[in-house]
Amino acid sequence: MRARSPRGTRPRTAALGLAAAVAVLLAVPLAGPAAAAPSDQPGGTSGVLDSEALDRLQQRAAEVQADLRQRQAEVTAARDALAAAQADVEAARAVVADAEGALARYQDVVADYAAAVYRDGGAPTPLSVLLSGGDPGDAAAAIGYLEAVDAHTAVVVGGAEQQRQAALDEQGTADAALAEAQGRADRLAGEVADLEATAAAVTEELDAALGEVDRQLAQLQRAQGDVNAQTAANWRAYLDQLAAAGVRAPAAPALLDPARGLPAGLAPVGATGGGAQAGAAQLPRQPTSLLVLPAETLGAVTAAMDTLGRPYAPGTAGPDSWDCGSLVSSVYGAAGIDLPADQAGLFAVSTPVDLADVLPGDLVFLGTPESGLGHVGIALDRETMLAADGRAGAVVVRRLPADQVLHVGRPSLGPRPEVPAPGPADGGLPVECGNTVHPPSADGARSWGGYPNGLIPPSALCPIGVAGHSLRCDAAAAWRAMSAAYAEEFGQPVCITDSYRTYAGQVRLYGEKPALAAVPGTSNHGWGLAVDLCGGIEEFGTPQYAWMVANAGRFGWLHPTWADPGNGREEPWHWEYAGS
Known part of the structure; x- marks a missing residue:
């Protein structure tokens, strides 16, 4: 019924639920299911093992990433400027083409006029008009018309030429801007190439360090699998003990008030502060009494054992993956006790019991003053809990850190009036299922297991x-x-x-x-x-x-x-x- 810790720690005895300091109303020890000793690593396994060398490499990767992100924005701006400059050049060229077309059309009109004059025997002049005879008034009008035509022709052709010259100047300006934009884009491309080379160099070092992390992680995962399997076997053995003793687990209401009576043959379980614990009983026998839990609690913990080893994934609710709140809600819901599906909601309604009185199936809420509430799991004893753990990346049996316990709740006692869950303080980041939640961003919103993007073992x-x-x-x-x-x-x-x-x-x-x-x-x-x-x-x-x-x-x-x-x-x- 016992398993050796994967890190060589001393095995613990199969006493679950009450230690020697717990006051028991019967003068006999109380026996219950024992969990196998979990790894000392956070969450049973560690997303990224503590390694100063790996931390430094990850920091270098982050610095290169930040530089590339900044350069990418600059490259995008440079490309936009280059595209705009190219568009300006094309527009200027179109204006020049239009101006040259207009000038050509005017020049064609002048040429046609000259050809007609040549065909008719020379250009009319004021003298030729006078010599041609006719009314003096008509001659004067004809001379004025000729002067107007010459003046207009000069203005039109000259104006068209001025427009063409202006368009050519604009095209020159656009060409210069295009050359400058192209030069800027080329310079940035060179800087990006340098950063890519730096990133490649960092990558080689990261790959080597990650290989070592992966080897250690694989070893821890094998050990974690052994702990999970041994714990599940211990739980089945406990259920077999109940059956062999002829104990039919009572429904939760039958154990709510031990002082007013319990099912026949059962006795109260003592509470640390005196009196009897609500929601539990024991079967007196020698040499140890047998812990008796409500049928709903037994069903929930049994269902939770069946999820061991399944992946942790935020926002999921089985059957292929879980987060910590959905796991608790699902297994208790299947057993007939409806609970919220998130860690804060569970904290809000869980009726408290003392940590020293913790029993299998109780909910354990972990956190720190800086981050507030950060995890929830199902207690197996005062040192061990089962949880969908963000750091482990799976449903695991892990250590229950007493110094991080914010609250212990017993679902079989029914809900309490809601109490807000403590949140982060002094700018601390929130924690969900043991995993720090970073502000939403392109790279942080989906992080899991404590791994950096692209550096997952x-x-x-x-x-x-x-x-x-x-x-x-x-x-x-x-x-x-x-x-x-x-x-x-x-x-x-x-x-x-x-x-x-x-x-x-x-x-x-x-x-x-x-x-x-x-x-x-x-x-x-x-x-x-x-x-x-x-x-x-x-x-x-x-x-x-x-x-x-x-x-x-x-x-x-x-x-x-x-x-x-x-x-x-x-x-x-x-x-x-x-x-x-």
Whole structure:
């Protein structure tokens, strides 16, 4: 019934629920299910192991990422300026062409006039008009007309030439602006190339450090799996003890008021502060009494044991992945006790018990003065809890840090009047399921497990069964289900070209396509939550794309709005996992 800690710590005895300091109304020890000793690592496993060298490398990667992001904005502005300068040049050239066309048309008119004069025997002059005879008044009018025609012709042709010269000047100015914009774009391209080289150098060091982290993480995960399995076995053995003793677990209301009576054969369990604990009983026997919990609590903890090892994913509620609040709400809901599905809501309504009186099935709320409430799990004893843990990235058995306990609640006692959960103070960041929640941004909103974007150890990801592609484990499970449904329609699974993208991969892609690729360390591919697809899905309007639009949401996959038609970056092939 006991398991050795994966880090060599001394095994603990199989006493769960009450230590020697707890006052028991019967003068016999109280026996219950024992948890296997979990790892000393936070959350059973650690998202990123404590390593100064790795921290420094991650800081360098972040600095390069920040520089690239700044340069990308400058490059975008330079490209916009270059495009505007090119447009100005084209417009100036069009004006010059129009001006030269107008001048040519005027010159054609003058040429036609000259040809007509030559054809008719020379240009009329005032003298030739007088010699031709006729009325003196008509001659005077003809002479005035000739003078007006000559003057107008000179003005029109001269004006057209002036317009042409002005247009040529504007074109020269536009050409100079274009040359300057091109030079700026070229200079920035050189700076970006230098930064890409720096990013590539950092990437090599990061890959080496990440390999060591992955080896340690894989070892911890194996040990965690052993702890999970041993704990589940201990729980089944406890249930077998109840059955062998002929104990039929009573419903929660039967254990609410031990002072007024308990089911036949059961005795109260003592409370630290004196008196009896509500919501529990014991079966007196030698050498130890047997802890008896409400049927609802037994059902909830049993259901929680069945989720061990499933991936943690924020905002999900099973069956393939969980967050801490949804796990508690789901297992207790299935057992007949309705609870909120988030850690703050659970805190608000959970009727408190003393930490020294904690029993299996009680809810344990963790936090700090800076971050406020940050986690909720199901107690297995005063040292161990079961939780969907953001740092572990899975549902695990983990240590219960007594110095971080803000509140212990017992669901079988019913709800209390709501009490607001403590929030962050003094600018502290909130924590959800043990994982720090960073302000929403292109790279922080989707972070999980304590890993940096693109630097997730392979052991923390799950293969999808296609070539070397992998995703966050809940996304991988959802992918497999979606691909199977797609194959029923089209006779073959979904075609995929890209999935999780390492930091190194993001650096390479950014170097190849800086105008299209995300800045390294910001891509959703770097969280293991995005895929690029093929086989017809990469084109809008195809039957394959239409199927995805109609069905992908059932499996938690969506086509982001920015990639939809008409939104500037049309990418029919890009799909993201948003949770089930």
